[in-house]
Amino acid sequence: xxxxxxxxxxxxxxxxxxxxxxxxxxxxxxxxxxxxxxxxxxxxxxxxxxxxxxxxxxxxxxxxxxxxxxxxxxxxxxxxxxxxxxxxxxxxxxxxxxxxxxxxxxxxxxxxxxxxxxxxxxxxxxxxxxxxxxxxxxxxxxxxxxxxxxxxxxxxxxxxxxxxxxxxxxxxxxxxxxxxxxxxxxxxxxxxxxxxxxxxxxxxxxxxxxxxxxxxxxxxxxxxxxxxxxxxxxxxxxxxxxxxxxxxxxxxxxxxxxxxxxxxxxxxxxxxxxxxxxxxxxxxxxxxxxxxxxxxxxxxxxxxxxxxxxxxxxxxxxxxxxxxxxxxxxxxxxxxxxxxxxxxxxxxxxxxxxxxxxxxxxxxxxx
Amino acid sequence: xxxxxxxxxxxxxxxxxxxxxxxxxxxxxxxxxxxxxxxxxxxxxxxxxxxxxxxxxxxxxxxxxxxxxxxxxxxxxxxxxxxxxxxxxxxxxxxxxxxxxxxxxxxxxxxxxxxxxxxxxxxxxxxxxxxxxxxxxxxxxxxxxxxxxxxxxxxxxxxxxxxxxxxxxxxxxxxxxxxxxxxxxxxxxxxxxxxxxxxxxxxxxxxxxxxxxxxxxxxxxxxxxxxxxxxxxxxxxxxxxxxxxxxxxxxxxxxxxxxxxxxxxxxxxxxxxxxxxxxxxxxxxxxxxxxxxxxxxxxxxxxxxxxxxxxxxxxxxxxxxxxxxxxxxxxxxxxxxxxxxxxxxxxxxxxxxxxxxxxxxxxxxxx
Numbered sequence: 001x002x003x004x005x006x007x008x009x010x011x012x013x014x015x016x017x018x019x020x021x022x023x024x025x026x027x028x029x030x031x032x033x034x035x036x037x038x039x040x041x042x043x044x045x046x047x048x049x050x051x052x053x054x055x056x057x058x059x060x061x062x063x064x065x066x067x068x069x070x071x072x073x074x075x076x077x078x079x080x081x082x083x084x085x086x087x088x089x090x091x092x093x094x095x096x097x098x099x100x101x102x103x104x105x106x107x108x109x110x111x112x113x114x115x116x117x118x119x120x121x122x123x124x125x126x127x128x129x130x131x132x133x134x135x136x137x138x139x140x141x142x143x144x145x146x147x148x149x150x151x152x153x154x155x156x157x158x159x160x161x162x163x164x165x166x167x168x169x170x171x172x173x174x175x176x177x178x179x180x181x182x183x184x185x186x187x188x189x190x191x192x193x194x195x196x197x198x199x200x201x202x203x204x205x206x207x208x209x210x211x212x213x214x215x216x217x218x219x220x221x222x223x224x225x226x227x228x229x230x231x232x233x234x235x236x237x238x239x240x241x242x243x244x245x246x247x248x249x250x251x252x253x254x255x256x257x258x259x260x261x262x263x264x265x266x267x268x269x270x271x272x273x274x275x276x277x278x279x280x281x282x283x284x285x286x287x288x289x290x291x292x293x294x295x296x297x298x299x300x301x302x303x304x305x306x307x308x309x310x311x312x313x314x315x316x317x318x319x320x321x322x323x324x325x326x327x328x329x330x331x332x333x334x335x336x337x338x339x340x341x342x343x344x345x346x347x348x349x350x351x352x353x354x355x356x357x358x359x360x361x362x363x364x365x366x367x
Numbered sequence: 368x369x370x371x372x373x374x375x376x377x378x379x380x381x382x383x384x385x386x387x388x389x390x391x392x393x394x395x396x397x398x399x400x401x402x403x404x405x406x407x408x409x410x411x412x413x414x415x416x417x418x419x420x421x422x423x424x425x426x427x428x429x430x431x432x433x434x435x436x437x438x439x440x441x442x443x444x445x446x447x448x449x450x451x452x453x454x455x456x457x458x459x460x461x462x463x464x465x466x467x468x469x470x471x472x473x474x475x476x477x478x479x480x481x482x483x484x485x486x487x488x489x490x491x492x493x494x495x496x497x498x499x500x501x502x503x504x505x506x507x508x509x510x511x512x513x514x515x516x517x518x519x520x521x522x523x524x525x526x527x528x529x530x531x532x533x534x535x536x537x538x539x540x541x542x543x544x545x546x547x548x549x550x551x552x553x554x555x556x557x558x559x560x561x562x563x564x565x566x567x568x569x570x571x572x573x574x575x576x577x578x579x580x581x582x583x584x585x586x587x588x589x590x591x592x593x594x595x596x597x598x599x600x601x602x603x604x605x606x607x608x609x610x611x612x613x614x615x616x617x618x619x620x621x622x623x624x625x626x627x628x629x630x631x632x633x634x635x636x637x638x639x640x641x642x643x644x645x646x647x648x649x650x651x652x653x654x655x656x657x658x659x660x661x662x663x664x665x666x667x668x669x670x671x672x673x674x675x676x677x678x679x680x681x682x683x684x685x686x687x688x689x690x691x692x693x694x695x696x697x698x699x700x701x702x703x704x705x706x707x708x709x710x711x712x713x714x715x716x717x718x719x720x721x722x723x724x725x726x727x728x729x730x731x732x733x734x
């Protein structure tokens with residue numbers, strides 16, 4: 001769909017801008033934060049004022065008249081526009097009621113971000129205001145509408161869905177809904193697409209690998225000794241997550257050495273993708289303290305025994321990862337090291353992972 | 368919170384199992400798909416039957432009697448349990464009404480996954496059924512409850528929130544809500560955490576780099592020539608995404624060479640993290656056809672000019688990435704290559720990215 005859209009001669013600039021917002025990525029792009037989800041900051045300078053209007057009724061079709069007490073001429077532009085509202089329920093009685101455009105901010109891609117902190121207190125007022133706002137935004141040629149509804153305003157969710165909003169993403173305390181005015185496929189940026197996991201390959205001076213058996217493993221793999229693994233936590237670094245997981249599962253302290261390889265897989269939990277980073281870690285302690293709620297057993301296992309496990313030998317992925325780790329031990333391989341960098345383009349610190357160029361070890365023979 | 372939880376002596380096995388489900392990662396774990404979001408498959412073998420019951424009223428507190436016409440003894444266990452339901456609205460009248468536990472499946476971590484295809488048709492029946500179900504699941508010692516509500520059943524969202532459910536994640540057509548029965552911090556696995564972007568470093572035989580200026584860039588960076596970048600699409604490979612982005616923005620066909628480095632940053636769009644992979648690509652064509660809706664200009668720029676741009680020279684991230692690319696051109700650096708691998712542990716193909724070990728080029732001098 002997207003490729004087709006790109007070829008379309010009729011695509012407007014705003015549609016394209018929304019598409020750009022969906023596909024552009026840091027650090028070489030300015031489209032970070034483009035979709036206006038940093039509400040607390042963004043709304044500091046865009047407080048709107050509700051407008052008032054009175055209406056004439058005709059079989060459920062209301063024709064807004066020019067606002068009598070409008071204080072925001074731009075926002076009442078939609079009042080020259082016929083629009084249909086439901087005649088069911090208390091929210092449909094608009095005579096002598098205040099109505100106006102929802103308090104919102106324009107984004108830089110021709111879209112609108114509704115202020116979640118200034119939604120109407122009265123839920124009955126929300127439906128007509130949303131209808132009125134959509135008419136207004138349509139008339140102004142707006143494209144994507146972002147509507148963030150806090151958990152405590154969940155009664156507004158079915159109202160928004162009834163008006164044609166779809167879910168975009170949700171976190172524990174809110175759901176974000178969107179409305180794509182131009183019709184056709186929604187070109188707004190997508191939700192997060194990936195989980196990120198880490199595995200710790202820890203080997204000591206005796207060529208023993210730190211391995212675990214998990215309590216909740218599938219029965220057919222229950223006897224396999226594997227390296228400790230886990231998802232990284234929110235905003236956690238890969239190198240920190242690997243050290244944490246090993247400590248939690250085995251009690252062993254380690255030091256991050258390198259990212260050895262990573263695996264990219266698709267259609268996993270919640271139909272999302274997964275990036276799994278294999279990290280080589282250096283042990284700083286030896287004593288094992290098994291996390292007995294999660295882990296069945298943990299031990300230091302001779303590397304040759306670890307590799308010789310039939311399920312490892314027969315498995316394309318396991319076998320390759322262990323081959324790489326062994327090559328790394330023999331200094332025939334080099335992984336990636338993180339370095340803190342700051343870019344002026346987004347003014348934030350981040351980690352760049354790359355080979356050990358800085359050590360002068362340009363032949364990548366390890367260290 | 369999590370670390371504290373891990374140390375807690377009072378943590379139950381089921382709580383721990385849920386925690387495990389949250390932090391375990393492929394490919395070394397069997398916890399993929401652990402949270403029961405593959406409903407269509409999972410529900411094929413767990414169709415339940417609604418139960419019937421009659422009730423005695425006492426000031427809004429209903430004491431379920433033993434079911435008279437129960438057809439599912441397990442599901443009526445909760446009927447010995449006092450529970451409170453709202454006396455407001457039509458859903459509160461339980462006399463002579465059918466009520467039962469929502470159709471659901473147990474997951475393997477002590478949780479319950481409600482069947483989104485068998486929610487009660489009558490929305491008024493949902494509130495008492497949900498209350499009844501929660502009482503039932505609590506009595507059975509269940510932990511995490513997964514409630515997936517399709518977009519067309521959005522009227523049930525506020526009902527679930529009123530009962531204490533929180534949002535977990537959402538995609539266009541549904542919102543997933545969860546309820547953590549044990550109280551305390553919710554230990555269910557988290558939503559996707561990362562966006563994934565790619566950048567294409569394309570250099571030709573004349574030492575010219577393929578660069579673009581974007582139309583929607585921040586004014587202070589408008590004059591910078593940068594490499595083409597973008598987010599990868601859902602389930603797209605990194606190497607495919609880089610080639611696609613370059614083609615879309617510049618019209619130039621390329622061939623993937625290596626992942627040179629990657630950047631990990633946090634708290635970007637929707638407060639998610641970002642992994643950005645810099646890819647070296649080999650041009651297969653030279654003629655530029657600018658995507659004039661998205662791109663201001665594109666050209667082949669001499670490498671020395673590209674590097675000499677003041678904003679590049681002054682930028683910690685840009686400068687380092689270009690240094691790495693130049694080292695790679697001089698064969699003093701090696702990146703990562705993807706290889707298709709299949710693991711028996713999840714029986715799916717995936718890409719493992721690692722250094723060019725297979726070529727026998729163990730000194731990583733490039734190719």
